[in-house]
Each structure stands twice: as C-alpha cells, then as structure tokens.
Amino acid sequence: MALIVQKYGGTSVGSISRIKAVARRVVRTVEQGNRVVVVVSAMAGETDKLIDLSRQITDMPDEREMDLLLSSGERVSSALTAMAIQSLGYRSMSFTGRQVGIITDSSHTKAMIERVEAERLRRVLREGIIPVVAGFQGISASSDVTTLGRGGSDTTAVAIAVALKADLCEIYTDVDGVYTADPRIVKEARKQERISYDEMLEMASLGAKVLHSRAVEFAKKYDAPIVVRSSFNNKPGTLVTREDREMEKIVVSGVTYDKNQARITIMSVPDRPGIAARLFKAIADANIVVDMIVQNVSTKTKKTDISFTVPIADAKKALNITREVSKELGARGVNMNTNIAKVSIVGVGMRSHFGVASKMFETLAKKGINIMMISTSEIKLSCVIDVKDTEKAVRALHRAFIV
C-alpha cells in the first residue's frame, strides 16, 4: 500500500464538475489500494479576482492583509473537494495550512516553510479519512496567516510528502508533463519522460510554469520523487527525479522563456567596494529576488553601470529602492525596461559538452536577435532579449539543440 500525495492546481479544481472529477480520481487511487493526501490550489481565476479587488483599494496593499485575503481561495476549494469525496461515499476532511501544521517564517506573501507538524494528518490517515489540504498557506510564529508565493501549493504538497515520507508526490496540472519547449510556440516540442531535479529547477525558475521552484528544491533536498501530469487525462506524465548517467547524454533537455522580468539599470555609480552590496542588500531586505546581475567594466572615470533583473511584480518596488540608493551613492540615474524576455537552454549534459554557449549566441545572431544580458550556470545558459523576439528565439534554439 503506497502513500501518495496528489496536488491539484487551479484549472484542475476550476469548476464544480472539475472538482467532482478530482474526487473520482482520488477515490480511484484509494480503491487501487493506496492512501492519498490531497492538496488543492484555489479554483482557477479566484486568486486573480482577489488581487483585483485589493488593487481597487490600493496599489501597495499591506502584505499581511494580502495573505489573509488570498488564503481564502484554497479554503473554498479544499472544503468543496472534501465534500465531493464524501459524496462518493468516502470519509474526507478539509484542513487549512495551520491545521496540518505548516509553520512558516513571517515573510508575508512569500513565506518559507520552517517545519511541518503533521501529527493531525497522520492520525487522520490512520483513521482511514482522506485529508484535503488547502495549499499555498501556512501560519507564522505570531499566529498570522502566511502564503508561500504564487504556485506555493506545489511546495505544500512536497513538504507534506516529505513530512509523511510518502512514496510519491503527484502534481496534477493542465499540461501532460514537462515539454522540451512551450508547445504553443514550438510545434515539434515533445514531452519528457524523466528529468532531473536540477533541470526542473532551472526550468521552473526560468518561467516554465509547470512546477514551483521551491517545491523542486524541497524535493531534491529530501530525494522525494515527483510526477507532473494532467488531471484531464490518464497519460503518465513526467517523472522528476535524481540525476543519472542516461540524462547526461542529452546536452539540452529544454528551451524556456520568461516574459515576467524587468531590467533595472543604475548608471554611472562610483566604482568602489561595497556599492553593489549596498544596493542588493536594500533590495533583498524588501524580499525581492534578483535574478541576473551584470556590471560593466569600470572606465577611467571610475564610474560603472549595474543592470539587474527582477520579477515584474516587484519591479515598481525595486525601482523605488534603486532610486533612493542611487541618490545616496551619487549615481547619474536609474532606468527600467519592462519589454524584455529571458530565453534559456537547460540540460545536465551541458557540463560535459563544449561549445554550447557559442552555438546559442550564433543561433540568435543568425536570426538578427540582439542579446542584452547573458547569464550562465553549470546546466543553463540564459540571454535577455527584446520581448518581441521571444517566440522566434525559442523556435530557433529548439531547432538548433533539440530537434
């Protein structure tokens, strides 16, 4: 008898008929001899609706209030899903993040899970009850409701799988698995059977929205296998697991893009030690994650430009912070470009293959696409380009490296 955590995303519980379908799948899994813990996101569109309500009040909503507001969506879907399972004749109970002991830090709207106190969940499972957990949310030491950031329900699912030592964590979504590229852009894109945690991590952080990156980190740390699959069919999905020899033979396993970044440049800052630290500490203190950072070579004037990218949702906040720091430091000014995209190639095989970078630059150059920023890691290469060239770049890179 296996213990399986099944996480259903927003479109999977997007309507009452979808919720009933989820209940049937859960019950089928139980009837096959497994124990199941269900984790649900808010019904599709609900979180956006709540965000829209808050925006009608203020551009800068208090993050503690945002968390109480947004956490309500998963409460609704978990209660409805538990009811749907009950109506199939099975015992089921819904639980909030607090009730299943998801204890987080107090970084509202992007809290980190500190521990999972899963006693109640274990007791409920022993009693033969199917628990349905409201994803995305936890509780801080001060007893306030926190949320884990967008896509945080994935993290809830993996954290619970790890806490319960589950055999498998299934992430149900509206796509069949992890593709070599976005199939809406690249016709030849195909589903991958297996992918390593690190590759998935790069893809998630690069904007392939199938799996939240913190969830993958969590799974990697505890070696918890994840399957990404569709709740709309019975296809097997993509297994995200430990890296092995087979995987290394493939140089590039995927091409991704991310249009949700903004580039901020602080111009002509004095080039002396501690400048970058001053800027990025201020930004980190505001809980903003900086992605790429590029600093130009210093000229004779001892002045330099620093460019960096942040998620577009944080851009306004980051811009304000940068402006303040800019004044303090006596820089010439700050500008922001939101019309950018990041295209990336990912693969564990890149470690042992040469010439991948030059081939990527050449491919983009041939298509007349200008590269604004470059960033590399062991298994990833990213270029920031003009947003209008995104689709052209992704297609060209897929053709060059995969098909």
Place this chain on the structure above:
Amino acid sequence: MALIVQKYGGTSVGSISRIKAVARRVVRTVEQGNRVVVVVSAMAGETDKLIDLSRQITDMPDEREMDLLLSSGERVSSALTAMAIQSLGYRSMSFTGRQVGIITDSSHTKAMIERVEAERLRRVLREGIIPVVAGFQGISASSDVTTLGRGGSDTTAVAIAVALKADLCEIYTDVDGVYTADPRIVKEARKQERISYDEMLEMASLGAKVLHSRAVEFAKKYDAPIVVRSSFNNKPGTLVTREDREMEKIVVSGVTYDKNQARITIMSVPDRPGIAARLFKAIADANIVVDMIVQNVSTKTKKTDISFTVPIADAKKALNITREVSKELGARGVNMNTNIAKVSIVGVGMRSHFGVASKMFETLAKKGINIMMISTSEIKLSCVIDVKDTEKAVRALHRAFIV
C-alpha cells in the same frame, strides 16, 4: 475617549466603493476622538455564492466542511477593509475569529461562543491600530473553524464589545433602524428611537432581520447598548437598551412576520407521557430549533396530533427525523406545510394591558384570515397563517395597534 465596536453587514461592504465608504466612516469616528474595533460580514452575495457551490456537489454537505467554506467570505472582507483604512493613512490590521480568540463549542454551522480571549485585540488597540475582525466565525476546542449561523457577525460584534467593555456597539446595516413594521409592506411604518432588548429579541426571532437574536441575548445579559443604524446615511438609528417606564406606555411597538418557517404535523400518536419528549429530543439532537409547538387535546382514542414549526432550512432534516420517530411510536403519519407565515405583535406594554390577544384575533378575522397556530409570550403574540395572507395581515395589525 469612547471605545466603539462598529459592525458592518454584507450590503455595507458589498463592493469596493462601499468598503471605502466604511473606511471613511471608521476614520471619521477615530478622528472624533474614539477608539474603534471594526467587525465585518462577508460581501453581500458571497455567502450565498459559496452555499450554491456546495449545493452543486451535495444536498447534505458536511457541516464541518461548510464552516471552512463559509468562513472564507469574512476573511476577504476584513482584509480588504483593513487595506482601505490603511490607504487613508491609518494603521489597521485584519483578524480572523481565531486570532481574536472567539472560542466556540463544536456545533458546526451554528456554534455558540464560549469565551473571547481578547488579549491580542487589547494589545493592538493600545498600539493605536484599528483592528478589523472577520465576523461570523470562531474556533472550537479541536482547532476547527466554526461559524455562528446566519447573521452571526452581529454576535461577534456584541461579544467583542462585552469582552472589551466597549461603550457602544453600532450595528451598521442597509436600513435606518428598527421600524414598527416592514416599510416595504406598511407605508405608515416608522423608525423607533428606542426599543428594549426583549422587544428586539422577539422581533429578531420573529424574522425582523435587522439584528441576530443571539447577539441581542448577549447584549441583554451584559447590558451592552446597541445602536442599529444605516451605513448609507448619517441618521441616528435605533438604540436597543434596557427596558424603562416610558417603553411600557406603548402597548405594541412592532408588527413582524416570518415566511421562513415550515409546519410539521405528526398525526395520531399514542397520547402517553414521554412521547413529546422523545420527538423533540431527537430534533434538538440534530441542532434544530423548534419554534411553536401545539398539541391537540387527546380524544377518547388516546391519540393526539402534534404540530410544530421549524426554520425552513431545517425542514427536510426535521421531517426525516419526525418520520423515523413516527414509525417507532406507531403514529398514523407525518405531513409538512411550507406555505405558512407567522405574523406577530411585540411590545413590553402588553404585560400591563388587557384585551390585546382578542383584538389581534378579531383584526385577522375581519380580514378573513384563518389562524392555524397561536403562540404567546409575555410581550409577544404570534399567529401562523397562510403565506398568501401575510402582507394583508401585517397591514391590518399595524393599523389596529400602531397607527
């Protein structure tokens, strides 16, 4: 400096512009030198929307799941209201029922408040923060979310006013106060300046939906003054307070009606001791509140009919229970009538005035209205009639007793 609890109902927070208006009123009260605790209901329509979703899954939703589902509405409105107050430049924080220590029993969907652990609320007020409390909800000993039944936000407000020893509890709604009758039915109906707890209690339990009856009981027990007023204007409203001499001079202070009752009759049950107890214990065990009970005089056959009324929402459940008990007891059968209404006259002056009952029966008889059941209390007289006669009866009674 007074401490005022202001409770805003569903229509008062029914849209973002309404929520902004609430924030302005709260801030105005603070600027006049008061401290304010805000209690909010769910945005109008939200609770019904959630109930509708659950009905699409099952006719008999689990009550624990219902509570988690329904409690989400007040979380949304409290977070949005706190944001709106913040955006006017004041410090504000939203709190769930759990966070302000509303501890209830575990009767899901109609829980009773056992105590209020208001330490956090006191601390927040000391810090000059305006707390916005999600009404209608609490938490049970097993850490599960409970709700206080429809209109329960009134009870939250009064319970908090009592716990904090507030000077006043203002209940903001979409009417100007408590009228002598429903102004939609009776043109001459007028707003009452003052009304006693007992009168308000009878009116609330009789279907005058301005104030939840449990809230009034709570206020009466602790002698906490309540003002019922409109959030759509600045009229003074109706003060609900301790009874005094002046009030006794008025025989009938209001005429009310209730169309949300169903009558159940169990026919030809053996008339022996313990029969009624058996039936009403079974119904009470299901947490259903029985309103009127009429038992006919026993005939020679030693058989009797028992009729009683229950809220229409509980009618199906009560009917099923009654049918089971009926079989057990060897009764002839059970029937139910949902096309009934209860019309009532209320007034503390009734205690010291004679002939009120006969005048009421005469008034209805003159209009050709048949009386199905009668129920009396010290300060109230109710008749169950056919629902189609409701408006005619209310108008006739208002004319006979008030204008």
